[in-house]
Amino acid sequence: METIRIRFRDGSSLDCPLGTDAESLIGRLGAPEQAIAAVRVNNEVLPLSARLEVNALVEPVPLAGPEGAMIYRRSLAFVLAIAARQLSPERILAVGHSLGNGYYYTFADERRPTGPEIAEIQGAMQRLVEADLPIRFGRMAYGEALELFEQNHQADTRALLEERSESVVKVNHCGDFVDLYIEPLVRRTGLLSAFDIMAYQNGFLIRFPAVGQGRTIDPFEDSPGLFAVYDEYKKWGRIVGVHAVGDLNRMIANRSVKDYIRIAEAFQMKKVTGIAEELYARRDQVRLVLIAGPSSSGKTTSAKKLSIELKVMGIEPVSISLDDYYLDTNLTPRDEKGRPDYECLEALDVPYLNEQLLALFKGDEVSLPVYDFKSGRRREEGGRRIRLGRRTMLIVEGIHGLNGALTPQVEHGRKFKLYVSALTQLNLDDHNRIPTSDNRLIRRMVRDYQFRGTGAAKTIQMWPSVQAGERKHIFPFQNSADAAFNSALDYELAVLKFYADPLLRSVKPNQTEYAEAVRLLGFLENFAPIPPQYVPGASILREFIGESEFKY
Numbered sequence: 001m002e003t004i005r006i007r008f009r010d011g012s013s014l015d016c017p018l019g020t021d022a023e024s025l026i027g028r029l030g031a032p033e034q035a036i037a038a039v040r041v042n043n044e045v046l047p048l049s050a051r052l053e054v055n056a057l058v059e060p061v062p063l064a065g066p067e068g069a070m071i072y073r074r075s076l077a078f079v080l081a082i083a084a085r086q087l088s089p090e091r092i093l094a095v096g097h098s099l100g101n102g103y104y105y106t107f108a109d110e111r112r113p114t115g116p117e118i119a120e121i122q123g124a125m126q127r128l129v130e131a132d133l134p135i136r137f138g139r140m141a142y143g144e145a146l147e148l149f150e151q152n153h154q155a156d157t158r159a160l161l162e163e164r165s166e167s168v169v170k171v172n173h174c175g176d177f178v179d180l181y182i183e184p185l186v187r188r189t190g191l192l193s194a195f196d197i198m199a200y201q202n203g204f205l206i207r208f209p210a211v212g213q214g215r216t217i218d219p220f221e222d223s224p225g226l227f228a229v230y231d232e233y234k235k236w237g238r239i240v241g242v243h244a245v246g247d248l249n250r251m252i253a254n255r256s257v258k259d260y261i262r263i264a265e266a267f268q269m270k271k272v273t274g275i276a277e278e279l280y281a282r283r284d285q286v287r288l289v290l291i292a293g294p295s296s297s298g299k300t301t302s303a304k305k306l307s308i309e310l311k312v313m314g315i316e317p318v319s320i321s322l323d324d325y326y327l328d329t330n331l332t333p334r335d336e337k338g339r340p341d342y343e344c345l346e347a348l349d350v351p352y353l354n355e356q357l358l359a360l361f362k363g364d365e366v367s368l369p370v371y372d373f374k375s376g377r378r379r380e381e382g383g384r385r386i387r388l389g390r391r392t393m394l395i396v397e398g399i400h401g402l403n404g405a406l407t408p409q410v411e412h413g414r415k416f417k418l419y420v421s422a423l424t425q426l427n428l429d430d431h432n433r434i435p436t437s438d439n440r441l442i443r444r445m446v447r448d449y450q451f452r453g454t455g456a457a458k459t460i461q462m463w464p465s466v467q468a469g470e471r472k473h474i475f476p477f478q479n480s481a482d483a484a485f486n487s488a489l490d491y492e493l494a495v496l497k498f499y500a501d502p503l504l505r506s507v508k509p510n511q512t513e514y515a516e517a518v519r520l521l522g523f524l525e526n527f528a529p530i531p532p533q534y535v536p537g538a539s540i541l542r543e544f545i546g547e548s549e550f551k552y
Contacts, residue, residue: 007057022058023048023187029060034191036060037068038184043514047137047172047184063191066464067515069211074432075135075185076195077103080206081431082177083124085152092153094243095433096203097230097423100221101210103433106203118204122197132190135174137181145169148178156429159246162253163528182432183519201227221479226419229484234425236267242490244427245434245526252494252528264489265536269305275483276309279393279416283315286416287361288394292401292477293420294470296444298487298540302420303397304550305538316391322398324369324383325353329376343469345400349378354409360388361414399469402477419481422488428526437467438523439488446499447544456503460513492541494530499545 002018008028016025022039026048029036038045038061041052045061052058062068077095084093092108107113113121140148142161149158157180161169170181174189186192194215196207209217237243240263242251251257279286289306293299307317325348326332335341356366368383388394400406402417422439441463448454478484501524507517535541542548 004052005055006052007055009057009059016052018053019051021048022046022050022052025058029058031060031062035063037063037071037186037191040515042509043512044509044518045184045515047135048187049135049137063186064212064214066211069209070435071184071186072192073103073208074183075189076192076206076208077431077433078135078172078174078179078185079125079128079189079192080105080121081179082128082174083121085177086124087120090153092430094430095427096234097425097433098436099200099205099223099227100207101218102205102207102220104200104203104205104227108430110202112202113199113204115199118197118199121204125195125197128189129192130190132188133174134188135172135185137184138171138173139168140171140178142167142169145171145180149180152178154179154430156244156246156427159244159249160429160526162246163249163526179431180429182428183522201231223479225481225484226421226423226478229486230423230425233423233486233488237425237490243425244429246429248426248491248494249528252530257491257494257530258534261489261491261530261534261536264491265539268486268489268540271485272302272305273309275418275485276306276313276315278483279310280313280315282416283391283393285413286393287388287414288357288396288407288410289317289416289418290401290407291395291397291418291420292399292403292474292481293487294440294474295466296440296447296544297420297422298443298543299397299420300552301540301543301548301550302418302485302487303395305540306418307395310393314391315393316389317393317395318386318388319395319397320368322348322353322396322400324371324378325349326371326378328378343399343473345403345405345473348400348406350406350408354407357394357407357410360386360394361410363388399473402474402480404477404480416483417481419478419484420487421478421484423486424488424490424493426490426493434493436488438520439493442493442496442500442520442524443544445503446496449503450499450544450546455506456500456517457507457511457513460507460516463516487540489539489541491530493524494527495532495535495541495545497524497527497529498532500524 003015004018005013006016007013010030026033038047040059040061041056063072094106094108096104096106146158146161172179172181172185194209196217198205207217209215242248251260291299291303310317327347327349332340333344333346341347359366365385365387367385370379370383372379402419422436424434424439427433445456445459448459504517504521507514532545537549
């Protein structure tokens with residue numbers, strides 16, 4: 001009998017038969033069975049039901065960590081799909097975007113679920129959890145999978161297979177329910193006891209614990225402004241007939257995607273114009289536009305496009321960089337590891353910024369500072385000298401723009417806060433969503449390589465720290481925005497694939513970042529590629545892939 005050697009993180013090893021299930025090794029993983037979401041095998045995250053076929057280092061993926069939390073959420077979505085199928089086999093349930101620590105769902109027939117219907121869904125999910133059913137990873141023949149998804153009315157899932165050419169299709173199955181394998185799920189439904197379902201807008205939210213919160217679900221905090229932007233975008237996607245990746249792939253295949261790109265860009269530009277019109281209507285009061293958003297949300301190009309629209313309306317936009325208001329390095333606060341913390345608000349000279357803003361509002365001329373990043377010091381002289389005219393608006397872009405503590409001395413009526421985020425309405429299929437953070441990570445990975453020479457592994461390594469900063473400095477203030485702008489373009493991942501695929505393949509199995517690289521490669525496999533030359537020169541996407549008509 002052929003054997004393989006399995007090593008564990010405590011330094012021990014075990015010789016096992018070739019094809020051993022990973023879950024049979026749970027007792028050697030050094031964590032309680034109920035605390036393990038999946039396994040990391042030679043730096044690749046796999047489900048516990050996966051078979052091991054090579055010598056490997058096997059480590060647990062804890063449910064309490066960020067990777068485990070995402071597995072938990074995907075698994076909840078899987079069980080919800082089973083429950084909905086049991087209750088209404090002919091009615092299609094569609095996942096929407098994330099809202100706080102929850103996912104928004106509606107039915108494809110657009111009929112709002114009643115209170116009793118939502119209670120039935122929650123009850124069906126609870127029964128599936130209590131039954132503690134196994135969730136297994138398996139494989140099917142390509143033709144068999146096509147036929148099965150057709151019979152089960154999973155048209156969007158079937159459409160994903162049209163972009164794939166493997167003869168064997170990976171699937172997840174629980175009982176008689178089969179779904180396309182996107183990423184690992186937990187091994188049993190019984191692990192998914194922490195969830196809640198509540199009515200919301202025209203559908204409902206399935207809510208789950210935040211990362212690091214254990215089994216506790218925080219009170220719901222609404223984001224009505226952000227939801228309204230997303231909901232409008234979602235409706236637009238259905239009007240133009242592109243709500244899932246399969247729809248986009250068909251457009252690429254039949255060579256009609258150029259028209260769709262023009263429509264998507266025009267729709268987005270219309271939103272920029274709408275924000276500019278709102279600012280124009282308040283031109284006698286608003287003198288300061290503050291723009292903030294998470295990493296790689298396209299803030300810089302959004303600000304440039306907004307400036308152009310304001311100029312068309314007779315407003316003179318003047319940009320100010322918050323980077324020039326950094327304190328000297330010797331005064332910069334330190335983080336818990338003793339390193340300079342340039343992301344915290346206290347790293348900026350807030351009093352000096354407010355002093356200059358108030359002087360400008362009084363009609364005084366000021367000399368803007370210039371921060372020298374090489375020396376780590378700010379120069380008070382040598383910067384632009386500006387004075388506000390009757391039709392001048394200051395445009396300030398930075399991570400703290402929505403935080404009232406950045407401009408405490410500026411009257412509320414003089415400020416307009418704009419939140420920029422990349423909220424794709426596109427889904428992989430009815431119950432597998434595209435995380436906003438994945439979209440932004442791929443954007444950043446491409447941009448970091450194109451303009452900074454940074455490899456994919458480095459960007460992946462930095463991403464958890466970037467997200468931690470967003471959760472601390474940006475997301476808590478998003479509801480204070482006067483307007484929200486969606487910078488996502490539903491065709492962009494098909495373009496970014498052209499750049500990201502070779503970058504991700506450069507990450508090797510002996511690197512810690514390999515698991516995330518493999519996950520993103522698998523995700524991008526669902527997209528047919530779009531040639532970069534199809535992207536207009538003024539597109540927000542050019543901020544990340546290059547050759548933009550704007551200067552940065």
